[in-house]
Amino acid sequence: MAIADFHCDVLSKMLYHSELNPLDASVNKGAVTLDVTLDRQKMGHYMLQAYAIYLSESKPKNIYPVLRSIDLFREKIASCPDYKMVVCRDDLQQAVAQGKIAALITLEGADGLEGDWALLRTVYELGVRILGLTWNYASWAADGVLEPRQGGLTAKGRELVRISKELGLLLDVSHLTDTAFWELAELTERPLIASHSNTRAVCPHPRNLTDDQIRALIALDGRIGLTYVPYFVSDKNKVEVEDLLPHIERICSLGGENHLMLGSDFDGIDVYIDGLRHPGEAGNLAVAVEKAYGKTFADKLLNENAMSFLLKNLPE
Ligand SMILES: [Zn+2]
Known part of the structure; x- marks a missing residue:
C-alpha cells in the first residue's frame, strides 16, 4: 500500500551535516545517519514525502539557511528522476501518473523569514507550499507550545495569515500553543493541517491535539498527520506500532x-x-x-486523505 508522509526533517540533518546524502546509502554509516533515504522510501512504497525546512535552535535563524535548505532539496533530492517536485496540482498528478515520489517543501517555523513579506513571497516562488508558524518556542508570528507565556498570534502573525491566504500558502498548526491554535482557527478561511501531532485524549502531551482542536480541523476540512514520535504516542517504555491505533480510533470517533x-x-x-x-x-x-480496520480505511489513512487534500488545496 502506498504511503504519503507529510513530515520529515531530512533537510535539516543535511543542512547541518553536509556529508549526508539520501540517495547514497554508503554515506549513511557515520555518527549522524539519515532515517529517510530513497532506498527506504522505495522499500516502504512511498508515493509522497513532505520535506520540512527546520532551523536548529542553536544556529542562526535567518533567510540564509532557509535558502540553503531549498537548494539542498532541489540539488540533492528533486533533481533525482525518482522524485517529482510538487508545487501545484498538475505536478502531483504527474508524479502519480509517472510512479515518482511526489516531493513537497514545507517550512517548520516562520523564524527564518524575519517578518519580511518579500522573503515570504520569495520562498513561496521557490516552492514552499506549507508553513508552520512556529517550532516549540516563540517566533515573530506566534508562540510555540513550550513558550512559557503561552501567547497566541502577534499582530504580524495575523498579517501573515492574511498574506498566506492571498498567496495560496497552507498553514500548519503542529507546535502552536492552544491559544495560537484557536486564534488561527478563528482567523483562517482555509483548511489547516496538523502535519505531525497525535491526540491528547490518548497521550496527554502538549504537542498533541485536544478533541475540540481535532473537531475544528475536521470542520475546516483540514488534515491531521499521525506522528511516530514515541512519547507523543504512549508513555510506555517500548512503544509499538499497535499503540498508534487508539489515536486513529479517537480521531475517527470525532468524525475524522x-x-x-x-x-x-x-x-x-x-x-x-x-x-x-x-x-x-x-x-x-x-x-x-x-x-484492524480493513483496506478501504487503510488506503485513506496511508495516502488518499493526504492526496485529496493537496489536489484540492494546492494552486492549479
Ligand atoms: Zn516538528
Missing part, C-alpha cells in the same frame, strides 16, 4: 476518517516506535491498520 494522514517526523527524532524506525518499515503500519 477522511482527515487522518501520516506525518512520521523521521529525521526529527532519535527514539523510535518498535517496528517503525524508518520509511522502509512503513509496511508494518500498513499491515496493522488494514488488519
